[in-house]
Amino acid sequence: MPEQTSSVTMNATPAPERQQSVLLIDPAPEVHRMLSMRLREDDIALVAAMTGEEGLELAESHQPSAIILELHLPRMSGFDLLRRLKSNPATMHAPVIMLTASEKAEDKVRAFELGATDYVCKPFNMSELRARIGGAMRIRRLLHLLEQRAQIDGMTGLWNRAYFNDKLAAEIAHMQRTGEPLALAICDLDKFKHLNDTLGHPFGDVVIQGFAQLLLRQLRSYDVACRYGGEEFALILPSATLEEAFAACDRIRRTLEARTWPGQPDLVVTASFGLADCGLDSMTNPASWIEAADRSLYSAKESGRNRVHVFDARLGAGREMKRMAA
Amino acid sequence: MADHADQPLRSAFSDDPEMQHLLQLFVEELPQHIDELCEALNDESLDDAQRIAHQLKGAGAGYGFAPISEAASDLEAALTASVAEANAIRQALDALVDCCTRVIA
Incomplete structure (x- = not known):
């Protein structure tokens, strides 16, 4: 499993957004200019190919979010090109919108059979084409998400516990291989059951989702935020020293405490954090890391909640950070 | 069409300031496309003529000149007819040229 997970890009969020681009394969420069300008309004970059050969190359090198393909190309039929795009593993995932003057149903059917996502007849209406591009990119995002679904928590969009287990072992x-620091935090929303009981479960869900968003905003791109259980979250912080991890958790803690909630102006939600770090020889497997972080979390809760505790191997328990520094 | 024969043809987007530059380019390049089209027809290279008509059909409406698209579409249809009729092609070409000469940015 570590081999598999190590190939996954380290990200706090499972579905990283990158600059969207659309590849247009059409021999008419007028169409390129027009589409380029119209897509700029949507913050989408246009990659231009005038021939099929160029289109194949750019589809591979640019990995566009969507491809718009004119059926009538010099030297190559759009259908042939579509077939080649869909049989190449490097280009097969990009949704293809066929663009053509042909209204023939058999052409449309053929395009869909060859793997086209959509079909637009020329002369096209620019707003319609933009809407269809948006639709194609949305489908692509959802497919991408589906592939990761087994590792994603449905309610928050964070990684789930299965992913966490693999990732922690890999980290x-x-x-151990590189000697780089590593920290693990487990955090739990304080008195969450009471919140659920008094304000209702739907509001509890809002709080969990809000906290997940806060985590994503506060963490670095290579940190890994997971929903560990109901109102419990785990944060893997690669290359973070204990001090850095403490600072990150405490910042999250303070931001949450200061946050206001819709319809509940007086509500203050807090969380407790338990930290484990790499300064301990005994921690060689995921179970020992999780236990250490859990014990720190327990001691943070026992000491009054809304605080970050760190694990002390001599005590076999968590304690405040300040005493560690002394 | 005879009713509008002398009317200048404006783009449906002529009020869109963002489109001004693109419209100007499009109108400037129109004569070149028409020349290529006539040349292709003179050489009887119907494939080239068809390709140009097809592109004009696509671009015309995209630039807010629906009549250009319609005329280019008629020409394309005449060129792809199972039995190419010189007369029909000539008529469609004339209509398209007429349309393009009335265009202003």
Whole structure:
């Protein structure tokens, strides 16, 4: 499993957004200019190919979010090109919108059979084409998400516990190999059951989702935020020293405490954090890391909640950060 | 069409300031496309003529000149007819040229 997970890009969020681009394969420069300008309004970059050969190359090198393909190309039929795009693993995932003057149903059917996502007849209406491009990119995003679904928590969009287990093992192995620091935090929303009981479960869900968003905003791009259980979250912080991890968790803690909630102006939600770091020889496997972080979380809760505790191996328990520094 | 024969043909987007530059380019390049089209027809290279008509059909409406698209579409249809009729092609070409000469940015 570590081999598999190590190939996954390290990201706090499972579906990273990157600059959207659309590849247009059409021999008419007028169409390129027009589409380029119209797509700029949607913050989408246009990659231009005038021939099929160029289109194939750019589809591979640019990995566009969508491809718009004119059926009538010099030297190559759009259908042939579509077939080649869909049989190449490097280009097969990009949704293709066929663009053509042909209204023939058999052409449309053929395009869909060959794997086209959509079909637009020329002369096209620019707003319609833009809407269809948006639709094609949305489908692509959803498909991408589906592929990751087994590793994603449905309610928050964070990684789920299955992913966390794989990732923690991989990061521990990485730490042992490279000697780079590593920190693990487990955090739990304080008195969440009371919140659910008094304000209702739908509002509880809002709080969990709000906290997940806050985590994503506060963490670095290579940190990994997971929903560990109901109102419990785990944060893997690669290359973070104990001090850095403490600072990150405390910042999250303070931001949450200061946050206001819709329809509940007086509500203050807090969380407790338990930290484990790599300064301990005994921590060689994921179970020992999780136990250490859990014990720190327990001691943070026992000490009054809304605080970050760190694990102390001599005590076999968590304690405040300040005393560690002394 | 005879009713509008002398009317200048404006783009449906002529009020869109963002489109001004693109419209100007399009109108400037129109004569070149028409020349290529006539040349292709003179050489009897119907494939080239068809390609140009097809592109004009696509671009015309995209630039807010629906009549250009319609005329280019008629020409394309005449060129792809199972039995190419010189007369029909000539008529469609004339209509398209007439349309393009009335265009202003």
